[in-house]
Amino acid sequence: MPEYLYSLDFQVRDYEIDMQGIVNNAVYQNYLEHTRHEFLKECGIDFAAYTMGKINLVVVRVEIDYKFPLQSGDRFRVGLNLIKESRLRFAFHQDIHRYPDDKPILKAKVVGTSLNPQGRPAVSPELEQALAKLNLPGF
Amino acid sequence: MPEYLYSLDFQVRDYEIDMQGIVNNAVYQNYLEHTRHEFLKECGIDFAAYTMGKINLVVVRVEIDYKFPLQSGDRFRVGLNLIKESRLRFAFHQDIHRYPDDKPILKAKVVGTSLNPQGRPAVSPELEQALAKLNLPGF
Amino acid sequence: MPEYLYSLDFQVRDYEIDMQGIVNNAVYQNYLEHTRHEFLKECGIDFAAYTMGKINLVVVRVEIDYKFPLQSGDRFRVGLNLIKESRLRFAFHQDIHRYPDDKPILKAKVVGTSLNPQGRPAVSPELEQALAKLNLPGF
C-alpha cells in the first residue's frame, strides 16, 4: 500500500451487503465519508460542530473506481491523502484495501468545499488554520 | 450495566445522523443486527454461509424502547442475551448503553427463527448443536 | 384490508434488498417513517419545519411483527391509523400489505411523542390543534 496521511479500519456489516452478496456501491461512500470525518476530527475540524455553526463542509464531486467487491465479514482499511486543488477546493484521495491481504478494492477522489452560513463557498479562518497545520501539498 | 453473554462496541458515524442531529430510528436495527451476527459467528454460526446454504435466519418480531438518542461521535456498546422462547423461537435481548458513561440508550427484544430451504421454520441439527454448546436458559 | 386513516404506496428498490434476497428488517422502519411523515404533512404538520423550530417529534417505542418478506420489485401499501394513548403519547398502527394481492407483510405499532426545545415531552398548541382536527379516538 502507498503511504497515507490517515487511515481507518473497518469491517463489513451484513446489512451493507446486497442481493449480489457484495457490499452495495452506495455503501462505499459511507465508508469514505466516515473516514474523512474522522480524519478531519483529528485535525481539529469537527464536522458536526461546523454544521451546528452553519459552516457546511460539502462534497462537490466524486470519482470512484470499483476494483473488487467486499463481502460479508471482510476487514478493510480506508487510506486518505489530501491535496488543495484551489483556494476553495480540497481533493481527498481515498483508497480501500482489503485487510490483511492488501487486495485493492476501490480508488476514489472526493472533492469538497466549505460553504459559509449564506451558502457561498468560503474557507473560514478557523478552517484555514486547521488545514495549514497539516503542511500539505498545495496548502 | 447488567451482565451480557456478548457485547460489541461501536461509534456513531455521521451518515447515520438525521436532520434532528441524532441517529435515525431505523439505524439502531443495523447496530442490533450486526451485533447478533458477530455473536452468532463466535458461536460458529456464520449468517452469510447459512444464507448461501439456503438456511435463512430471520427476524419475526422486534420490540424497541428508545430511551435517549445517540449523537455524532458517540461511542456505545450493544449488549446481548439469548433466551429460547420455544422450539423454534429465539429471543435476543439487546441493550445499548453509551460509552463510557453507561447512559441507557435503547432496550430491544428481537425474536428470530430459522427457515429451511423450503421456507418453513426449522432448526437444522447443525444450528441446534451450535446453540446447545452455549448452555443457555431454555436451550 | 382493514380501513386506514391514511395509506401510501411504495415499490421495493433493489438497494433495499439484502443477501437473503429480501428487504432488510431495518428498511421497513424507513417505509413506516416516510408514511408517518407524509400523513403528518397532510395534517399540516411538517416534520422538517418542526425540527427547524426545535420541536422534535420522536419515536419512543416500536413493535414490529414481520409476517412475510418483500422481494425485488414488489409493490406494497403502508396503511396507518393513529390513537392517542395518553396526553403525550401517540400510537401509530401501521400495516404493510403487498399490492395487489393484499398479502400481509408486516404489522407495527409505533409510539411517538413531541419534545419541546428543552428536550422535554410537550405538545405545542400548534400540534394539539392540528391533531384535534382529525377527530381521532382518544383525541
Add this chain to the structure above:
Amino acid sequence: MPEYLYSLDFQVRDYEIDMQGIVNNAVYQNYLEHTRHEFLKECGIDFAAYTMGKINLVVVRVEIDYKFPLQSGDRFRVGLNLIKESRLRFAFHQDIHRYPDDKPILKAKVVGTSLNPQGRPAVSPELEQALAKLNLPGF
C-alpha cells in the same frame, strides 16, 4: 431539460436527510441505481433475475458532480441516457433535476459491465439482444 431515453420521478424521504438538512451524498447513488434498474427492467433485463442466474451487472466507475442539494419533501426526476463505451462497458449518463422548477441537482456518469458466473466480464447473448433492441449510439 435535455432529452432522456428514460426518466423516473422520486420524492425525498426524511430518513435520507442528514444533519446538514440535505440529502446525504451516498443516497444519490441509491436514486441512480433504482433508476437504472427500472430502465433495465423496461428493456427486459431484470437485475434480480440476472443475479439469481449468476450474471452480475456491476458498476466499475462512477463520476458524480453535486450541483445543488435536495431537501426534505423535494420532488425530482432522474433522467438517463446510455452509451456503449466498448464491447464490455456501458456508460449511463444520469442527471437529476428538481421538479417542477428543473433546477439541476446532480450530473453523473456510471459505467457498468456484466460478469459471467465465473466472475469475468462478459455480455451474455440474452443481454446483448435486449440492449440491441434499443438502437443506441455505440450498440
